[in-house]
Amino acid sequence: MSESAPRPAEQFADFAQQGEVAQLGMFVFIATEVLFFGGLVFTYYIYRHLYGAEFAIAGRDAKLMLGAINAAILLTSSLTMVLAIEAAAADRQRAILRWLALTVALGFLFLGVKGWEYVTDYRDHVVPAVNFLMKPGYGGPAELFWVFYFIATGIHAIHLTIGIGAVLAMMRFARRGRFTPVYYAPLEVVGLYWSFVDCVWLFLFPALYLLGRS
Amino acid sequence: MTTLTADLPASYLTKEQTIASWLLTTDHKRIALLYFASITAFFFIGGFAATLIRLHLVNPAGTLLQPDMYNRMFTMHGIVMVWFFLIPSIPNTLGNFLVPLMIGAKDLAFPRINLASWYVFNLAGLFVLYFLFMGGVDTGWTFYTPLSTHYANGYVVAAAVAVFINGFSSIMTGLNFVVTIHRMRAPGMVWMRLPLFIWAIYATSAVMLLATPVLAMTLFLVGVERTAGVGIFDPALGGDPLLFQHMFWFYSHPAVYIMILPAMGVVSELIACFARKPIFGYAGMTYALMAIAVIGFFVWGHHMFTAGISIYSAVVFSLMSFVVAVPSAIKTFNWTVTLHKGRITFDAPMLYALGFVGLFTIGGVTGLIVATVALDIHLQDTYFVVAHFHYIMVGGTVSAYFGGLHYWWPKITGRLYSEMLARFAALLTFLGFNLTFFPQFILGYLGMPRRYYAYPPEWQVWHVLSSAGASILAVAYVLPLFYLGWSLFRGERAGANPWRATGLEWRTSSPPPAHNFARAPLVTSAPYAYNPEDGSAIAQDGAHV
Amino acid sequence: MSAARYLVAWAVMLLLLGLSIWSAFLRIGPWQPVAQFGIAVTQAAIVFIVFMRLPGRPSLKWVFAGAGFFWLIFLYGISMADYLTRSGLPKG
Numbered sequence: 007m008s009e010s011a012p013r014p015a016e017q018f019a020d021f022a023q024q025g026e027v028a029q030l031g032m033f034v035f036i037a038t039e040v041l042f043f044g045g046l047v048f049t050y051y052i053y054r055h056l057y058g059a060e061f062a063i064a065g066r067d068a069k070l071m072l073g074a075i076n077a078a079i080l081l082t083s084s085l086t087m088v089l090a091i092e093a094a095a096a097d098r099q100r101a102i103l104r105w106l107a108l109t110v111a112l113g114f115l116f117l118g119v120k121g122w123e124y125v126t127d128y129r130d131h132v133v134p135a136v137n138f139l140m141k142p143g144y145g146g147p148a149e150l151f152w153v154f155y156f157i158a159t160g161i162h163a164i165h166l167t168i169g170i171g172a173v174l175a176m177m178r179f180a181r182r183g184r185f186t187p188v189y190y191a192p193l194e195v196v197g198l199y200w201s202f203v204d205c206v207w208l209f210l211f212p213a214l215y216l217l218g219r220s
Numbered sequence: 221m222t223t224l225t226a227d228l229p230a231s232y233l234t235k236e237q238t239i240a241s242w243l244l245t246t247d248h249k250r251i252a253l254l255y256f257a258s259i260t261a262f263f264f265i266g267g268f269a270a271t272l273i274r275l276h277l278v279n280p281a282g283t284l285l286q287p288d289m290y291n292r293m294f295t296m297h298g299i300v301m302v303w304f305f306l307i308p309s310i311p312n313t314l315g316n317f318l319v320p321l322m323i324g325a326k327d328l329a330f331p332r333i334n335l336a337s338w339y340v341f342n343l344a345g346l347f348v349l350y351f352l353f354m355g356g357v358d359t360g361w362t363f364y365t366p367l368s369t370h371y372a373n374g375y376v377v378a379a380a381v382a383v384f385i386n387g388f389s390s391i392m393t394g395l396n397f398v399v400t401i402h403r404m405r406a407p408g409m410v411w412m413r414l415p416l417f418i419w420a421i422y423a424t425s426a427v428m429l430l431a432t433p434v435l436a437m438t439l440f441l442v443g444v445e446r447t448a449g450v451g452i453f454d455p456a457l458g459g460d461p462l463l464f465q466h467m468f469w470f471y472s473h474p475a476v477y478i479m480i481l482p483a484m485g486v487v488s489e490l491i492a493c494f495a496r497k498p499i500f501g502y503a504g505m506t507y508a509l510m511a512i513a514v515i516g517f518f519v520w521g522h523h524m525f526t527a528g529i530s531i532y533s534a535v536v537f538s539l540m541s542f543v544v545a546v547p548s549a550i551k552t553f554n555w556t557v558t559l560h561k562g563r564i565t566f567d568a569p570m571l572y573a574l575g576f577v578g579l580f581t582i583g584g585v586t587g588l589i590v591a592t593v594a595l596d597i598h599l600q601d602t603y604f605v606v607a608h609f610h611y612i613m614v615g616g617t618v619s620a621y622f623g624g625l626h627y628w629w630p631k632i633t634g635r636l637y638s639e640m641l642a643r644f645a646a647l648l649t650f651l652g653f654n655l656t657f658f659p660q661f662i663l664g665y666l667g668m669p670r671r672y673y674a675y676p677p678e679w680q681v682w683h684v685l686s687s688a689g690a691s692i693l694a695v696a697y698v699l700p701l702f703y704l705g706w707s708l709f710r711g712e713r714a715g716a717n718p719w720r721a722t723g724l725e726w727r728t729s730s731p732p733p734a735h736n737f738a739r740a741p742l743v744t745s746a747p748y749a750y751n752p753e754d755g756s757a758i759a760q761d762g763a764h765v
Numbered sequence: 766m767s768a769a770r771y772l773v774a775w776a777v778m779l780l781l782l783g784l785s786i787w788s789a790f791l792r793i794g795p796w797q798p799v800a801q802f803g804i805a806v807t808q809a810a811i812v813f814i815v816f817m818r819l820p821g822r823p824s825l826k827w828v829f830a831g832a833g834f835f836w837l838i839f840l841y842g843i844s845m846a847d848y849l850t851r852s853g854l855p856k857g
Contacts, residue, residue, distance in 0.1 A: 016735075029823070031396075038430075044833065045436075046441075052463055088771055150458055204812060462847075518839065521843070530852070
């Protein structure tokens, strides 16, 4: 039970300022993440430019179906996340928890599919430095494709895991009634991060799974 | 601690004095002091490496250090000085302390992120200490591949991790400043009334945010390549070493602007105050700061002229490097014009600021020399480059840092330091610096390569001069420790505005109360409303000072 | 009602996902990366504008949202000035 009315943090004049500042902070952080992943994708594209044929052949062994399923899972989780935020704005407390729980579930589902995909990759002997075997038709830089595949999807999975943790933390706060129409900025901020992680997959998916298929 | 604050009134220093109240503080002013302690320690670690290097180079045969140890010394010097001293120096000490005060806010937008950034910085520092004590790295601070990924036999991954973590601290700091400056200015503090120090911190923060993530990814890839033995940058396995250099320098060139922009901001504050004159061309100065920040992202290839990039891209990078010099020159002209018909006094901060202008000019002009592709063919990887960047980073940034430290010392500590000793230190710095680094221009022109542990005996005289200068510089840098430290115990109590300056930070007590201002300021005056005729001034809240 | 907007956007995103997979198998040569990139950018725009609720206070969000992407243009573009004008690069 809260004893007195909640107040904005000392350095802010009101909740509106605090909420806006929080959102701005997350967008700034997202900009840095865009450059982080963008740097990786840049390196990938340079090598794709230099070794187009080898990358195309190596890329055909990426599990398109699993990648596409994961894309759909993440898109849906962005939907559930934003519905949780809308629920907070409308003061529907139980709905907040439901939508957040769904988001977490979809996040775990993504990780599960990804984990399964890694298992199949291991069985196919495409894991560099672990059990990589040159397939018929693979050129020298083919291993380079798989290096980027594992780095990119691995770093993405780490970001997603952090996101799941953040959403779970939001669920704890929501259960205590922390989010009211007056102030639900932490929920918005986590939602921004979550949608960004979804966005990264929107670029990784075609880069890793779709190019070179035709 | 109580002796230091014995006769001071209630302030952010006296509020609570337990260790926990310092280590868990969210007060930007205390966090600034925490950073000050950390970066001072790293300054001496990096300085220790420099001392060994200069002692070693007195002898052409290079016998003081083993060759491999020599490599580890200049690598340690570079990594520690760049990431653990220069980049955080002004932003995390002076910036943290002053940004909320100068804009009239109670604190930064995210005080807990501010504190966390200090812990992250120290975590990175632990990795530095780890690789130092385990035997070091020998790749140079630039981690070039495939040396760093395949052939180096030091603790490359630990060093890369240290810098990677340090990058998070940078990003957290930049994020905090950008959002704070946008959203937490006092009423009346419109953009074109902001002190140039704030503009400089803003520009610096933008560069930190846009450049650092690319370095993070680059070092991550180096770590993966070294650990897993895959060929991301190794030509034997299909990789392109130049790709590493493109990504590395995409950050590391803007990094030098991270180091110089805050210094330029400090210099503007000092020159206006001690010439008792508004900065000439305030609007131009703000545009110049932003122009340097932006154009600085287009020039990175000038570090790669001899590495194998195409001649066409070299021309582009060279041209852009010339363009970026223009706003820097504009700033230098404007500082000089500000001095003209000013009511100048030569207090220690002003001596440091004037030293900055002279040394930065030399550094900047020699930058144009190495930006010229034809000349760079001869000068690349020689001592000419070493001298050029030390003129900017040490002659420039460190001079401004010391100037700012002296200028705001009364505000931060509530004490006055010995002006006589401070002026002596400032002059000694200027002399020692020039003696150390000017001979290095000559060495570079004569052809002495950098990062070499031995050299032909006919060049010894220049190295001896340089090392002699370094010993003077060392004294000049250590001296402030003594008289500034002494002032904490015996220094005269400072009033709220001992320099009669116009910034909002001077409109509250020295040291400030924990919440910065008794009443939220209302800004009515442009910055630097000094009158050189009679030396009077109007502070930004309209009060006569 | 707000939820409808999000459901429509979600449906459009799924359609675009299907479109990207379908077009991956079209023989359009050098236009393939262009098409894929265009679809990805469209999807990203929907995520930012609809799911991340970009329109709305403070409008400064647009600047920060775009800054990262905009800055990548410099990394890619100026680096390509080197890669596209090199000659005799040995193939791995």
